[in-house]
Amino acid sequence: MRVSNVSLSYGGEPVLEGASLKVGSGQFVSLVGPSGSGKSSLLRVAMGLQKPFAGSVDLELPKSDIGILFQDDALLPWRTARQNVSLGLRFRGMAKQQALQKADEWLAKLGLEGFEDRYPRHLSGGQRKRVALAQVLALEPKLLLMDEPFASLDAIVRTKVIQDVVQLVEREKIAVLLVTHDLEEAISLSDVVYLLSQGPRARISNEYKISIPRPRDLVRARLHPSYAPLLEKLWNDLSDEVQGNGNGHVAKGPIYMAAE
């Protein structure tokens, strides 16, 4: 996937200016940045849910090969876990029985065996997140776009869910573009991290290559010798951005938090 020179504005206020990035096949890419830098908006453009003011997104893939995961799990409350997971498969014309069976397989892969007939209300936050993941992964995407998908989970559940996602993504060779404000998460998961500058008129101010070997283990990745220096550098660059004297664009005027 290639994002070229995308600019965005909200109510005439420029939010994002000329952002470019690319995600190679099987690559895990993160986009980090301060609040209001328009990182979620950039992802929404990539998802085709929002039109850019200028620039373009070339997915280099058919739309059906792209999976999308938001912060909220957005499961249909009136459908069971199994029915929710089977939705996308049904939309692609798979027969009902087959779709339900495949849904069960994916639920089992994500550790939800025995919860197939539960309604979302009767699942925990982590379980709902896993159902939402199964829903997306069941479509066997080649590229996964995620917008802070784990933000609502508590620390322990979060680590476990992320670990499972990393394993699945590595095994199925799925490319990922993850939007997050969690630097540690970005470094320990990604091959490349892009840093967005402070908005308005945010742009991509830096690109970091991460060479921690795969397969990754979330906890062990943090013990890798390159982890700490990277985190420090990213943190310093990000603080510079927030203070408005980064090597990106210098923020002028009011900072619009709502733009995120």
Added chain:
Amino acid sequence: MRTLLHPRYALLRQLATLGIVIAFWEYAGTLGWLNPLYMPRPSAIGIALRDLFLDGRIWPHMQATFTAALGGLLLGVLAGIVLGIVAALVCLLSELIEPIMLVLNAIPRVILAPLFIIWFGIGLGSKIALSFVLVAVVIFFNVFGAVKNVDRRLVERIVTLGGGRWSLLRQVYLPSITASVLQNLKVAIGFAFTGAVVGEFVGASRGLGYLISFAQSTYNAALMIALVLLILVVVLVIFALANQAEKRLMQWR
């Protein structure tokens, strides 16, 4: 004694209290403390109720009221759903429908009863019309709100999973509408019976409302209270049925 105060026995305590009140009422009546013209004894009310069923003359009246209430309920729910969906989705029509509904919602709609009797006669038509207007307005606003406030995130989810318009309707809109209608079904049932009974009260030759009006004109308080009790029981039974339907269709809650 302590165990009787346990919350589990709340119903028992309520029934016992009711029993005591009725017994005292009956006793006060036999002692002549209450004028039977205004406040007949419970036993007199019981006898009036029994007589209604014994000679079978209650059935045609029950049938008339039920037909009017259920007819109005069915038509009102259907019209409310259709108009609600149309108004929520088609802006131009919402400009027309919404103000009418707002006006109908603002007035006590039972004041239309005399007008409906002029328009539709003293037969079934005017009762169904009144029930219909009472129900349709309530359901309209619920469905209108349900469609307007449908969870955008669910809509986006279905779209990103590759679902089209039909899938959106089937997976998101219809369940939202069903939920809002079921939640308000009891209010609608109450309104449907209000419409039927008030319509009969204003002008009819049959129905429970007509019987109440008859009891009033003959100063038969026992019959009147018996009829109120009868309507109460009927509506409670229908509420229980509606509860069952809601439970079955709303398992996901």
